[in-house]
Amino acid sequence: MQSFILKGDYIQLIQLLKAMSWVEHGAMAQLAVEEGLVKCNGQVDYRKRLKVKVGDIIEFDGQQVKIV
Template sequence: MKIVEITKEPVELYKILKFEGIVSSGGEAKAVIDDGQVLVNGEIEKRKRKKIMSGDVIKFMDDEFKVLLK
């Protein structure tokens, strides 16, 4: 599991996918979320602007990321 450090919370889900390089663009981030390919804390998340907090776990494809406040 990889660690994603954020400096403030909450952060919108699509922004984490974009800025961490998990996907190549914000548009792609929104598309994979809309397609149900992203899980947050084990649940399929379809809200692009879902507020992510420290301690949340994001899963996309075979990668898992734990979000921690820096």
């Protein structure tokens, strides 16, 4: 599992996908979320603007990242 150091209170889910280089651009990130390909703390989440915070675990395409 990878770690992502959060600077600030939160990062939006689609921004995190781009920051992790799991997608090439924002449109791809939005599509992945809309299609239910992203999990937050073990559950599929369809909110593109979801505020990901410290302690959350995001899963996408067989990869995981913990927000620290």
